[in-house]
Amino acid sequence: MAVLLLTLSVLGGLLSFSLSKIVYDSIDSNLLSKATALATLVSMDVGDKTRFKFSDEITWEYNSPNARSFFQIRRLDGTTIEKSTSLGNRDLPFSKLDRQTSFEFITLGRRPARLINFHVPIENGELNMSKNKKNSLVIQCAEDIRFQVNLIKRYRIALFLSILSIVIVSTSGGFLIAHRALTPIKNISETIDKISESNLSERMSVDDIPQELRILASSFNRTFDRLEMAFIRQKQFAADASHELRTPLSVILSQSEIILRKDRTAGEYRNSLGTIKDAAIMMSEIVRKLLAIAKLSSDNVDLRFERVILSEIISESVKLLSPFAEHRGVGIDISPAKPLVVLGDRSLLSELFNNLIGNAIKYNVPNGKIYINLIKEPGLILTEIKDTGIGIPEDDLAKVFDRFYRVDKSRSRESGGSGLGLSICNEIVKLHNGRIEIKSRVDEGSTVSVYLKEDRDDTAI
Numbered sequence: 001m002a003v004l005l006l007t008l009s010v011l012g013g014l015l016s017f018s019l020s021k022i023v024y025d026s027i028d029s030n031l032l033s034k035a036t037a038l039a040t041l042v043s044m045d046v047g048d049k050t051r052f053k054f055s056d057e058i059t060w061e062y063n064s065p066n067a068r069s070f071f072q073i074r075r076l077d078g079t080t081i082e083k084s085t086s087l088g089n090r091d092l093p094f095s096k097l098d099r100q101t102s103f104e105f106i107t108l109g110r111r112p113a114r115l116i117n118f119h120v121p122i123e124n125g126e127l128n129m130s131k132n133k134k135n136s137l138v139i140q141c142a143e144d145i146r147f148q149v150n151l152i153k154r155y156r157i158a159l160f161l162s163i164l165s166i167v168i169v170s171t172s173g174g175f176l177i178a179h180r181a182l183t184p185i186k187n188i189s190e191t192i193d194k195i196s197e198s199n200l201s202e203r204m205s206v207d208d209i210p211q212e213l214r215i216l217a218s219s220f221n222r223t224f225d226r227l228e229m230a231f232i233r234q235k236q237f238a239a240d241a242s243h244e245l246r247t248p249l250s251v252i253l254s255q256s257e258i259i260l261r262k263d264r265t266a267g268e269y270r271n272s273l274g275t276i277k278d279a280a281i282m283m284s285e286i287v288r289k290l291l292a293i294a295k296l297s298s299d300n301v302d303l304r305f306e307r308v309i310l311s312e313i314i315s316e317s318v319k320l321l322s323p324f325a326e327h328r329g330v331g332i333d334i335s336p337a338k339p340l341v342v343l344g345d346r347s348l349l350s351e352l353f354n355n356l357i358g359n360a361i362k363y364n365v366p367n368g369k370i371y372i373n374l375i376k377e378p379g380l381i382l383t384e385i386k387d388t389g390i391g392i393p394e395d396d397l398a399k400v401f402d403r404f405y406r407v408d409k410s411r412s413r414e415s416g417g418s419g420l421g422l423s424i425c426n427e428i429v430k431l432h433n434g435r436i437e438i439k440s441r442v443d444e445g446s447t448v449s450v451y452l453k454e455d456r457d458d459t460a461i
Contacts, residue, residue, distance in 0.1 A: 063085045436448065
Protein backbone atom coordinates (compact mmCIF):
# COMPACT_ATOMS: atom_id res chain seq x y z
CA MET A 1 0.00 0.00 0.00
CA ALA A 2 2.73 2.45 0.96
CA VAL A 3 4.82 1.75 -2.13
CA LEU A 4 1.78 1.90 -4.43
CA LEU A 5 0.54 5.12 -2.82
CA LEU A 6 3.99 6.71 -3.05
CA THR A 7 4.42 5.64 -6.69
CA LEU A 8 1.00 6.91 -7.76
CA SER A 9 1.48 10.14 -5.78
CA VAL A 10 4.77 10.85 -7.54
CA LEU A 11 3.21 9.99 -10.90
CA GLY A 12 0.18 12.18 -10.14
CA GLY A 13 2.43 15.03 -9.08
CA LEU A 14 4.41 14.77 -12.31
CA LEU A 15 1.23 14.70 -14.40
CA SER A 16 -0.24 17.68 -12.54
CA PHE A 17 3.00 19.65 -12.87
CA SER A 18 3.22 18.80 -16.57
CA LEU A 19 -0.36 19.94 -17.25
CA SER A 20 0.13 23.16 -15.25
CA LYS A 21 3.34 23.93 -17.10
CA ILE A 22 1.72 23.33 -20.49
CA VAL A 23 -1.28 25.53 -19.61
CA TYR A 24 0.73 28.38 -18.09
CA ASP A 25 3.39 28.29 -20.80
CA SER A 26 0.60 28.67 -23.35
CA ILE A 27 -0.85 31.63 -21.40
CA ASP A 28 2.57 33.26 -21.06
CA SER A 29 3.27 32.84 -24.76
CA ASN A 30 -0.07 34.42 -25.59
CA LEU A 31 0.59 37.32 -23.18
CA LEU A 32 4.05 37.91 -24.65
CA SER A 33 2.56 38.00 -28.15
CA LYS A 34 -0.06 40.55 -27.06
CA ALA A 35 2.54 42.72 -25.30
CA THR A 36 4.77 42.65 -28.35
CA ALA A 37 1.85 43.54 -30.60
CA LEU A 38 0.94 46.48 -28.34
CA ALA A 39 4.56 47.64 -28.26
CA THR A 40 4.63 48.00 -32.04
CA LEU A 41 1.68 50.42 -31.85
CA VAL A 42 3.30 52.80 -29.35
CA SER A 43 5.41 55.83 -30.40
CA MET A 44 6.74 58.84 -28.48
CA ASP A 45 6.97 62.39 -29.83
CA VAL A 46 9.43 65.08 -28.81
CA GLY A 47 8.47 66.19 -25.35
CA ASP A 48 7.80 62.63 -24.24
CA LYS A 49 4.27 62.76 -25.55
CA THR A 50 3.14 59.25 -26.29
CA ARG A 51 0.94 58.35 -29.21
CA PHE A 52 -0.87 55.08 -29.84
CA LYS A 53 -1.75 53.62 -33.19
CA PHE A 54 -4.49 51.30 -31.91
CA SER A 55 -7.12 50.04 -34.29
CA ASP A 56 -10.50 48.49 -33.52
CA GLU A 57 -9.25 45.11 -34.70
CA ILE A 58 -6.38 45.27 -32.19
CA THR A 59 -8.25 46.60 -29.19
CA TRP A 60 -11.71 45.01 -29.49
CA GLU A 61 -10.87 42.29 -26.94
CA TYR A 62 -9.90 44.97 -24.36
CA ASN A 63 -12.89 47.30 -24.78
CA SER A 64 -15.63 45.43 -22.90
CA PRO A 65 -15.77 45.77 -19.10
CA ASN A 66 -16.40 42.00 -19.01
CA ALA A 67 -13.45 41.20 -21.21
CA ARG A 68 -10.94 38.61 -20.01
CA SER A 69 -7.90 40.49 -21.37
CA PHE A 70 -6.33 43.64 -19.93
CA PHE A 71 -3.44 45.95 -20.61
CA GLN A 72 -1.88 48.96 -18.96
CA ILE A 73 1.04 51.07 -20.26
CA ARG A 74 3.24 52.80 -17.69
CA ARG A 75 6.39 54.75 -17.47
CA LEU A 76 9.23 53.43 -15.34
CA ASP A 77 8.12 55.62 -12.46
CA GLY A 78 4.74 53.86 -12.49
CA THR A 79 2.76 56.64 -14.17
CA THR A 80 -0.05 55.20 -16.25
CA ILE A 81 -0.29 56.63 -19.76
CA GLU A 82 -2.86 54.19 -21.15
CA LYS A 83 -4.98 51.26 -20.05
CA SER A 84 -7.71 49.07 -21.43
CA THR A 85 -11.42 49.67 -20.93
CA SER A 86 -11.71 46.19 -19.46
CA LEU A 87 -9.76 47.34 -16.36
CA GLY A 88 -12.31 49.98 -15.43
CA ASN A 89 -11.22 51.69 -12.23
CA ARG A 90 -8.72 48.97 -11.41
CA ASP A 91 -4.99 49.04 -11.93
CA LEU A 92 -2.60 46.23 -12.60
CA PRO A 93 -0.02 45.79 -9.81
CA PHE A 94 3.33 47.41 -10.55
CA SER A 95 6.75 47.35 -8.94
CA LYS A 96 9.17 50.19 -9.67
CA LEU A 97 12.09 48.02 -8.68
CA ASP A 98 11.32 45.42 -11.28
CA ARG A 99 13.29 46.36 -14.41
CA GLN A 100 13.07 43.00 -16.16
CA THR A 101 10.33 41.41 -18.23
CA SER A 102 8.54 39.08 -15.85
CA PHE A 103 5.42 36.97 -15.36
CA GLU A 104 3.36 36.71 -12.20
CA PHE A 105 0.02 35.56 -10.82
CA ILE A 106 -2.33 38.32 -9.65
CA THR A 107 -5.94 38.70 -8.54
CA LEU A 108 -8.33 41.00 -10.37
CA GLY A 109 -11.73 41.40 -8.78
CA ARG A 110 -11.26 38.17 -6.85
CA ARG A 111 -10.43 36.38 -10.06
CA PRO A 112 -7.07 34.78 -10.76
CA ALA A 113 -5.09 36.34 -13.59
CA ARG A 114 -1.69 36.04 -15.20
CA LEU A 115 0.38 39.21 -15.76
CA ILE A 116 3.37 40.09 -17.93
CA ASN A 117 5.51 43.19 -17.31
CA PHE A 118 7.07 43.89 -20.72
CA HIS A 119 9.79 46.60 -20.83
CA VAL A 120 10.12 48.46 -24.12
CA PRO A 121 13.08 50.90 -24.66
CA ILE A 122 12.48 54.19 -26.57
CA GLU A 123 15.18 55.73 -28.79
CA ASN A 124 14.54 59.03 -30.65
CA GLY A 125 10.84 58.67 -30.20
CA GLU A 126 10.74 55.15 -31.66
CA LEU A 127 10.73 51.71 -30.11
CA ASN A 128 14.09 50.01 -30.09
CA MET A 129 14.03 46.65 -28.41
CA SER A 130 17.75 46.09 -28.78
CA LYS A 131 18.77 49.14 -26.74
CA ASN A 132 19.03 49.43 -22.98
CA LYS A 133 15.99 50.35 -21.01
CA LYS A 134 16.98 53.79 -19.73
CA ASN A 135 13.97 55.43 -21.44
CA SER A 136 11.51 52.63 -21.32
CA LEU A 137 7.84 51.98 -21.19
CA VAL A 138 6.34 49.09 -19.34
CA ILE A 139 3.54 47.33 -21.16
CA GLN A 140 1.48 45.22 -18.79
CA CYS A 141 -0.81 42.58 -20.26
CA ALA A 142 -3.00 40.38 -18.10
CA GLU A 143 -5.50 37.64 -18.77
CA ASP A 144 -8.27 36.17 -16.66
CA ILE A 145 -7.26 32.54 -16.11
CA ARG A 146 -10.05 31.35 -13.87
CA PHE A 147 -11.14 28.77 -16.47
CA GLN A 148 -7.62 27.37 -16.75
CA VAL A 149 -7.20 27.37 -12.94
CA ASN A 150 -10.54 25.59 -12.57
CA LEU A 151 -9.48 23.13 -15.26
CA ILE A 152 -6.26 22.35 -13.38
CA LYS A 153 -8.15 22.06 -10.09
CA ARG A 154 -10.68 19.67 -11.62
CA TYR A 155 -7.85 17.70 -13.15
CA ARG A 156 -6.07 17.50 -9.79
CA ILE A 157 -9.28 16.45 -8.02
CA ALA A 158 -9.94 13.80 -10.67
CA LEU A 159 -6.34 12.64 -10.42
CA PHE A 160 -6.54 12.51 -6.62
CA LEU A 161 -9.82 10.57 -6.70
CA SER A 162 -8.39 8.22 -9.33
CA ILE A 163 -5.29 7.55 -7.25
CA LEU A 164 -7.40 7.11 -4.13
CA SER A 165 -9.74 4.72 -5.97
CA ILE A 166 -6.83 2.73 -7.36
CA VAL A 167 -5.24 2.47 -3.91
CA ILE A 168 -8.52 1.43 -2.27
CA VAL A 169 -9.38 -1.11 -4.98
CA SER A 170 -5.85 -2.53 -5.15
CA THR A 171 -5.56 -2.63 -1.35
CA SER A 172 -8.93 -4.36 -1.01
CA GLY A 173 -7.99 -6.78 -3.76
CA GLY A 174 -4.58 -7.31 -2.20
CA PHE A 175 -6.09 -8.06 1.20
CA LEU A 176 -8.60 -10.42 -0.41
CA ILE A 177 -5.95 -12.23 -2.44
CA ALA A 178 -3.57 -12.34 0.52
CA HIS A 179 -6.34 -13.67 2.75
CA ARG A 180 -7.25 -16.37 0.26
CA ALA A 181 -3.60 -17.20 -0.35
CA LEU A 182 -2.56 -17.21 3.31
CA THR A 183 -5.60 -19.00 4.75
CA PRO A 184 -4.29 -22.43 3.63
CA ILE A 185 -0.89 -21.57 5.09
CA LYS A 186 -2.61 -20.57 8.34
CA ASN A 187 -4.46 -23.89 8.32
CA ILE A 188 -1.20 -25.72 7.69
CA SER A 189 0.40 -23.83 10.59
CA GLU A 190 -2.51 -24.67 12.91
CA THR A 191 -2.30 -28.33 11.94
CA ILE A 192 1.45 -28.35 12.58
CA ASP A 193 0.87 -26.76 15.99
CA LYS A 194 -1.50 -29.60 16.87
CA ILE A 195 1.14 -32.20 16.10
CA SER A 196 3.12 -33.27 19.13
CA GLU A 197 4.88 -36.35 20.44
CA SER A 198 1.56 -37.68 21.72
CA ASN A 199 -0.33 -36.77 18.53
CA LEU A 200 1.97 -37.57 15.63
CA SER A 201 -0.83 -39.11 13.58
CA GLU A 202 -2.38 -35.70 12.77
CA ARG A 203 -2.08 -34.88 9.05
CA MET A 204 -3.06 -32.10 6.65
CA SER A 205 -5.85 -32.69 4.16
CA VAL A 206 -4.28 -32.10 0.76
CA ASP A 207 -7.64 -32.01 -1.06
CA ASP A 208 -8.70 -28.77 0.67
CA ILE A 209 -5.48 -26.93 -0.19
CA PRO A 210 -4.84 -24.96 -3.43
CA GLN A 211 -2.75 -26.69 -6.05
CA GLU A 212 0.20 -24.33 -5.46
CA LEU A 213 0.51 -25.40 -1.81
CA ARG A 214 -0.18 -29.12 -2.18
CA ILE A 215 3.51 -29.86 -2.70
CA LEU A 216 4.31 -28.05 0.57
CA ALA A 217 1.52 -29.85 2.46
CA SER A 218 2.55 -33.22 1.01
CA SER A 219 6.16 -32.55 2.03
CA PHE A 220 5.03 -31.77 5.59
CA ASN A 221 2.92 -34.95 5.65
CA ARG A 222 5.84 -37.07 4.45
CA THR A 223 8.12 -35.43 7.01
CA PHE A 224 5.70 -36.18 9.83
CA ASP A 225 5.27 -39.73 8.52
CA ARG A 226 9.00 -40.23 8.84
CA LEU A 227 9.02 -38.49 12.21
CA GLU A 228 6.20 -40.70 13.47
CA MET A 229 7.99 -43.81 12.29
CA ALA A 230 11.20 -42.59 13.96
CA PHE A 231 9.33 -42.08 17.26
CA ILE A 232 7.72 -45.50 16.96
CA ARG A 233 11.08 -47.12 16.27
CA GLN A 234 12.67 -45.18 19.12
CA LYS A 235 9.99 -46.34 21.58
CA GLN A 236 10.19 -49.88 20.27
CA PHE A 237 13.97 -49.77 20.42
CA ALA A 238 13.94 -48.52 24.02
CA ALA A 239 11.40 -51.16 25.02
CA ASP A 240 13.27 -53.97 23.27
CA ALA A 241 16.66 -52.85 24.59
CA SER A 242 15.38 -52.72 28.15
CA HIS A 243 13.75 -56.12 27.68
CA GLU A 244 16.90 -57.68 26.23
CA LEU A 245 19.15 -56.25 28.92
CA ARG A 246 16.73 -57.28 31.66
CA THR A 247 17.43 -61.00 31.10
CA PRO A 248 21.21 -60.99 31.64
CA LEU A 249 20.85 -58.47 34.49
CA SER A 250 18.27 -60.75 36.14
CA VAL A 251 20.61 -63.72 35.76
CA ILE A 252 23.50 -61.78 37.31
CA LEU A 253 21.36 -60.52 40.23
CA SER A 254 19.71 -63.87 40.94
CA GLN A 255 22.99 -65.79 40.83
CA SER A 256 24.64 -63.19 43.06
CA GLU A 257 21.81 -63.39 45.62
CA ILE A 258 21.80 -67.20 45.63
CA ILE A 259 25.55 -67.55 46.01
CA LEU A 260 25.62 -65.00 48.85
CA ARG A 261 22.89 -66.59 50.99
CA LYS A 262 25.30 -69.06 52.54
CA ASP A 263 28.71 -70.51 52.18
CA ARG A 264 29.16 -72.56 49.01
CA THR A 265 31.63 -75.07 47.78
CA ALA A 266 34.28 -74.09 45.31
CA GLY A 267 32.42 -75.92 42.53
CA GLU A 268 29.21 -74.05 43.27
CA TYR A 269 31.06 -70.75 43.25
CA ARG A 270 32.64 -71.63 39.88
CA ASN A 271 29.28 -72.61 38.38
CA SER A 272 27.62 -69.38 39.56
CA LEU A 273 30.51 -67.23 38.34
CA GLY A 274 30.39 -69.04 34.99
CA THR A 275 26.68 -68.25 34.67
CA ILE A 276 27.31 -64.64 35.63
CA LYS A 277 30.12 -64.46 33.09
CA ASP A 278 27.88 -65.81 30.32
CA ALA A 279 25.17 -63.27 31.19
CA ALA A 280 27.77 -60.45 31.22
CA ILE A 281 29.10 -61.60 27.84
CA MET A 282 25.54 -61.59 26.47
CA MET A 283 24.92 -58.13 27.85
CA SER A 284 28.26 -56.89 26.53
CA GLU A 285 27.41 -58.24 23.08
CA ILE A 286 24.05 -56.49 23.10
CA VAL A 287 25.65 -53.19 24.16
CA ARG A 288 28.37 -53.57 21.52
CA LYS A 289 25.81 -54.12 18.78
CA LEU A 290 23.68 -51.23 20.02
CA LEU A 291 26.70 -48.93 19.85
CA ALA A 292 27.53 -50.25 16.39
CA ILE A 293 23.99 -49.50 15.14
CA ALA A 294 24.05 -46.04 16.72
CA LYS A 295 27.38 -45.32 15.04
CA LEU A 296 26.24 -46.60 11.65
CA SER A 297 22.98 -44.62 11.85
CA SER A 298 24.65 -41.29 12.66
CA ASP A 299 25.36 -38.64 10.04
CA ASN A 300 29.12 -38.52 10.69
CA VAL A 301 30.18 -42.13 10.16
CA ASP A 302 33.91 -42.41 9.67
CA LEU A 303 34.09 -44.43 6.45
CA ARG A 304 37.37 -45.41 4.85
CA PHE A 305 36.51 -46.44 1.32
CA GLU A 306 39.04 -48.39 -0.68
CA ARG A 307 39.02 -50.81 -3.59
CA VAL A 308 38.22 -54.23 -2.16
CA ILE A 309 38.17 -57.65 -3.87
CA LEU A 310 34.87 -59.06 -2.61
CA SER A 311 35.91 -62.73 -2.89
CA GLU A 312 38.84 -62.09 -0.52
CA ILE A 313 36.51 -60.63 2.15
CA ILE A 314 34.16 -63.61 1.85
CA SER A 315 37.06 -66.10 2.00
CA GLU A 316 38.35 -64.43 5.17
CA SER A 317 34.89 -64.62 6.77
CA VAL A 318 34.53 -68.31 5.84
CA LYS A 319 37.98 -69.05 7.24
CA LEU A 320 37.12 -67.23 10.49
CA LEU A 321 33.80 -69.07 10.89
CA SER A 322 34.98 -72.53 9.76
CA PRO A 323 35.49 -73.86 13.35
CA PHE A 324 31.93 -72.80 14.22
CA ALA A 325 30.61 -74.45 11.04
CA GLU A 326 32.51 -77.68 11.74
CA HIS A 327 31.15 -77.72 15.27
CA ARG A 328 27.59 -77.41 13.90
CA GLY A 329 28.30 -79.93 11.14
CA VAL A 330 27.60 -77.39 8.40
CA GLY A 331 29.47 -77.39 5.09
CA ILE A 332 30.29 -74.22 3.18
CA ASP A 333 30.60 -74.22 -0.60
CA ILE A 334 32.03 -71.12 -2.34
CA SER A 335 31.66 -71.03 -6.12
CA PRO A 336 34.79 -69.84 -7.93
CA ALA A 337 34.53 -66.28 -9.22
CA LYS A 338 36.65 -63.66 -10.90
CA PRO A 339 38.22 -61.02 -8.65
CA LEU A 340 35.25 -58.65 -8.59
CA VAL A 341 36.03 -55.25 -7.04
CA VAL A 342 33.82 -52.91 -5.01
CA LEU A 343 34.58 -49.56 -3.38
CA GLY A 344 33.89 -49.91 0.32
CA ASP A 345 35.05 -49.95 3.92
CA ARG A 346 36.92 -53.22 4.44
CA SER A 347 36.13 -53.57 8.15
CA LEU A 348 32.40 -52.92 7.64
CA LEU A 349 32.20 -55.36 4.72
CA SER A 350 33.91 -57.98 6.88
CA GLU A 351 31.34 -57.33 9.62
CA LEU A 352 28.55 -57.66 7.03
CA PHE A 353 29.58 -61.06 5.71
CA ASN A 354 30.61 -62.35 9.17
CA ASN A 355 27.06 -61.68 10.35
CA LEU A 356 25.36 -63.13 7.27
CA ILE A 357 27.48 -66.31 7.10
CA GLY A 358 27.30 -66.64 10.90
CA ASN A 359 23.47 -66.53 10.73
CA ALA A 360 23.48 -69.13 7.93
CA ILE A 361 25.53 -71.44 10.18
CA LYS A 362 23.61 -70.66 13.38
CA TYR A 363 20.15 -71.33 11.95
CA ASN A 364 21.09 -74.25 9.74
CA VAL A 365 20.18 -77.89 10.36
CA PRO A 366 22.73 -80.52 11.36
CA ASN A 367 24.79 -81.60 8.34
CA GLY A 368 23.35 -78.68 6.42
CA LYS A 369 24.97 -76.79 3.60
CA ILE A 370 25.75 -73.17 2.76
CA TYR A 371 26.25 -72.05 -0.86
CA ILE A 372 27.96 -68.75 -1.57
CA ASN A 373 27.86 -67.34 -5.13
CA LEU A 374 29.32 -64.14 -6.60
CA ILE A 375 27.46 -62.98 -9.70
CA LYS A 376 28.35 -60.00 -11.88
CA GLU A 377 25.42 -57.92 -13.05
CA PRO A 378 25.39 -54.63 -15.01
CA GLY A 379 27.09 -52.16 -12.67
CA LEU A 380 26.52 -54.42 -9.64
CA ILE A 381 27.99 -57.39 -7.85
CA LEU A 382 25.46 -59.79 -6.39
CA THR A 383 26.49 -61.98 -3.47
CA GLU A 384 24.09 -64.86 -2.70
CA ILE A 385 24.34 -66.74 0.58
CA LYS A 386 21.97 -69.70 0.50
CA ASP A 387 21.48 -72.14 3.38
CA THR A 388 19.45 -75.26 3.99
CA GLY A 389 18.33 -74.17 7.43
CA ILE A 390 15.05 -73.78 9.27
CA GLY A 391 13.85 -70.89 7.10
CA ILE A 392 11.75 -67.83 7.96
CA PRO A 393 7.93 -67.61 7.81
CA GLU A 394 6.69 -65.36 5.00
CA ASP A 395 4.90 -63.04 7.46
CA ASP A 396 8.19 -62.33 9.24
CA LEU A 397 10.33 -61.52 6.18
CA ALA A 398 9.39 -57.83 6.18
CA LYS A 399 10.46 -57.46 9.84
CA VAL A 400 13.76 -59.33 9.95
CA PHE A 401 15.76 -56.09 9.55
CA ASP A 402 14.00 -54.43 12.51
CA ARG A 403 16.10 -54.10 15.63
CA PHE A 404 15.65 -56.83 18.25
CA TYR A 405 13.22 -58.69 16.01
CA ARG A 406 13.61 -62.44 16.24
CA VAL A 407 11.53 -64.95 14.34
CA ASP A 408 11.68 -67.63 17.05
CA LYS A 409 12.56 -65.84 20.29
CA SER A 410 13.20 -68.96 22.34
CA ARG A 411 15.41 -70.54 19.73
CA SER A 412 17.26 -67.27 19.11
CA ARG A 413 17.94 -66.87 22.79
CA GLU A 414 19.30 -70.39 22.98
CA SER A 415 21.62 -69.70 20.07
CA GLY A 416 22.74 -66.42 21.56
CA GLY A 417 20.92 -64.17 19.05
CA SER A 418 19.88 -60.68 20.03
CA GLY A 419 17.97 -59.66 16.92
CA LEU A 420 20.51 -56.96 16.02
CA GLY A 421 22.72 -58.71 13.46
CA LEU A 422 20.54 -58.16 10.39
CA SER A 423 19.88 -54.55 11.46
CA ILE A 424 23.63 -53.95 11.44
CA CYS A 425 23.91 -55.64 8.03
CA ASN A 426 21.17 -53.44 6.62
CA GLU A 427 22.87 -50.25 7.88
CA ILE A 428 26.21 -51.32 6.40
CA VAL A 429 24.67 -52.02 2.99
CA LYS A 430 22.90 -48.63 3.02
CA LEU A 431 26.19 -46.87 3.73
CA HIS A 432 27.58 -48.53 0.59
CA ASN A 433 24.57 -47.42 -1.51
CA GLY A 434 23.54 -51.02 -2.00
CA ARG A 435 20.56 -53.15 -1.01
CA ILE A 436 19.94 -56.41 0.77
CA GLU A 437 17.08 -58.87 0.21
CA ILE A 438 16.00 -62.11 1.88
CA LYS A 439 13.95 -64.91 0.40
CA SER A 440 13.01 -67.83 2.59
CA ARG A 441 10.63 -70.74 3.09
CA VAL A 442 10.10 -72.61 6.32
CA ASP A 443 12.11 -75.86 6.59
CA GLU A 444 13.66 -75.23 3.15
CA GLY A 445 16.22 -72.57 3.95
CA SER A 446 16.93 -68.91 3.20
CA THR A 447 18.74 -66.97 0.51
CA VAL A 448 20.28 -63.58 1.34
CA SER A 449 21.14 -61.38 -1.67
CA VAL A 450 23.52 -58.46 -1.26
CA TYR A 451 23.83 -55.97 -4.15
CA LEU A 452 26.88 -53.68 -4.14
CA LYS A 453 28.08 -51.27 -6.81
CA GLU A 454 30.98 -52.55 -8.87
CA ASP A 455 34.19 -50.54 -9.12
CA ARG A 456 35.07 -50.84 -12.80
CA ASP A 457 38.55 -49.33 -12.50
CA ASP A 458 40.64 -52.49 -12.53
CA THR A 459 44.02 -50.84 -13.01
CA ALA A 460 45.16 -51.62 -9.45
CA ILE A 461 44.06 -55.26 -9.50
